[in-house]
Amino acid sequence: MQVLPRPTNISLDYKELYQFLLACQQKSLLKNKRQFISIPIAIEQVDPLIIFENLAKQEQLNFYFENKGKQEAIAAIDAVAQLQIEGKNRFSKVQNFIKTCTEDIIIFDKLNKFTTEPRFFCSFSFFDTTEADYPFAAATVFLPCWQIVRDSDRTILIANIAIDPNTNLPALIPQLKSDISKIVTIEQQTNKYSFSHNLHTKDIADTKKLQQTILAALTSIRAGQLNKIVLAQALNVWSAKDFSLYNSLDNLRQNHPNCYIFSISNSKGQNFIGASPERLISISDRKLEIDALAGSAPRGKTAIADKQLANQLLNSDKEKREHKVVIDFITQHLNQLGIKPQILAPRLRQLANIQHLWTPIEAKIPHNVHPLEIVAQLHPTPAVAGETRDIACQQIRHYENFERGLYAAPIGWIDTQNNSEFIVGIRSALIDRNRAILYAGAGIVAGSDPAKELAEIQLKLQALLKALT
Numbered sequence: 001m002q003v004l005p006r007p008t009n010i011s012l013d014y015k016e017l018y019q020f021l022l023a024c025q026q027k028s029l030l031k032n033k034r035q036f037i038s039i040p041i042a043i044e045q046v047d048p049l050i051i052f053e054n055l056a057k058q059e060q061l062n063f064y065f066e067n068k069g070k071q072e073a074i075a076a077i078d079a080v081a082q083l084q085i086e087g088k089n090r091f092s093k094v095q096n097f098i099k100t101c102t103e104d105i106i107i108f109d110k111l112n113k114f115t116t117e118p119r120f121f122c123s124f125s126f127f128d129t130t131e132a133d134y135p136f137a138a139a140t141v142f143l144p145c146w147q148i149v150r151d152s153d154r155t156i157l158i159a160n161i162a163i164d165p166n167t168n169l170p171a172l173i174p175q176l177k178s179d180i181s182k183i184v185t186i187e188q189q190t191n192k193y194s195f196s197h198n199l200h201t202k203d204i205a206d207t208k209k210l211q212q213t214i215l216a217a218l219t220s221i222r223a224g225q226l227n228k229i230v231l232a233q234a235l236n237v238w239s240a241k242d243f244s245l246y247n248s249l250d251n252l253r254q255n256h257p258n259c260y261i262f263s264i265s266n267s268k269g270q271n272f273i274g275a276s277p278e279r280l281i282s283i284s285d286r287k288l289e290i291d292a293l294a295g296s297a298p299r300g301k302t303a304i305a306d307k308q309l310a311n312q313l314l315n316s317d318k319e320k321r322e323h324k325v326v327i328d329f330i331t332q333h334l335n336q337l338g339i340k341p342q343i344l345a346p347r348l349r350q351l352a353n354i355q356h357l358w359t360p361i362e363a364k365i366p367h368n369v370h371p372l373e374i375v376a377q378l379h380p381t382p383a384v385a386g387e388t389r390d391i392a393c394q395q396i397r398h399y400e401n402f403e404r405g406l407y408a409a410p411i412g413w414i415d416t417q418n419n420s421e422f423i424v425g426i427r428s429a430l431i432d433r434n435r436a437i438l439y440a441g442a443g444i445v446a447g448s449d450p451a452k453e454l455a456e457i458q459l460k461l462q463a464l465l466k467a468l469t
């Protein structure tokens, strides 16, 4: 059980807000267009996951993001505006949607006290389109009704509301007041339900077949058809009881404090969750940060064994090649956007169960480059597809007998100032009541040992499985 200080009163002048909304309604009348009013409120430090658990409903679009190590957590609940699309131009269509909505956002923040802007939350699938029965669209973006952003020293709640000439403002204010009061008085303690269940598992791509696939991929690599391919496995899991989204996310953040914990709902009862160590992009005041992450080893059981594994990883030709392909690809694709990246010294990224070769990449981005143009250029990197990209993607389609869907695809947010963060949705699970499909993969290059790659995938899947208990 976790207990946090109970939030107290918040300072929002509802009379002033009412006058402001009246002026916004006038604007909406003149423009003949609905306007979005964004109302930021500083509240006491809360655990956004507890708010998420209490407020988020299955029939809404919801989003949760947390990096415990960085003391950052975001909950986005329900949508005031949304778009779900398929197809090749999905990144530019989402960009246009954000642009159009942003033109209609009016922020109620007269003193400019809050630097937390309203954010648009996005998820994309690995490929441009998804199979007809896959429960998420190839691109989803929404402006939430409620956004809660917590960092190390403050929590900002944002209420986004739509106003048009017909909105009943005298009725809206008491409703808003009651909703805000409900949120800030949510009991900041939670009892984890005891949730012992017998999990049944079945590999969708059975392990033997995956081993054969890896061998076939190695033959293609030797024949010079491609340099690298990332092959994934899907594991079907089911239990007698429904999985608890809250428990799973809480387990993931406790077990993987250095990863990005995420959850996206599709408003139809399915959730896509995971713990990813891989940040695709992060942009703050035009400073771009990217993690090139590829090449792995398990963690050792003792400090000596761990150091040995780390040294082997740092010095392995095969792992270094697998890693370099990712750095070269990112550099080349940033150059195509006129971005000159700075490649920092390679290092280790040590997680609870696994360690990776990691090279941070930084750059200053020009004013005219939108975060989604960078995402569109980079996705999928050779850390999740391969090299060359088109051939690797064709072979992934050919070899993998399951829909990747949101696995290994960009998930994140963009604010109205083009600050942004997208992670890569690896080590993830699609949860549908008492059923789940778990996904993890590994990069194959010349010299890969199929048994080791299979063990790496199992290690990643086991970490997810543990969180679902």
Ligand SMILES: C=C(O[C@H]1C=CC=C(C(=O)O)[C@@H]1O)C(=O)O
Pocket: 230, 232, 278, 293, 294, 295, 296, 356, 382, 383, 384, 408, 426, 427, 439, 440, 441, 442, 443, 444, 460
């Ligand atoms: C594709 C995955 O991991 C990638 C990210 C880091 C290291 C990887 C590797 O060493 O194989 C993979 O490229 C996954 O975990 O599903």
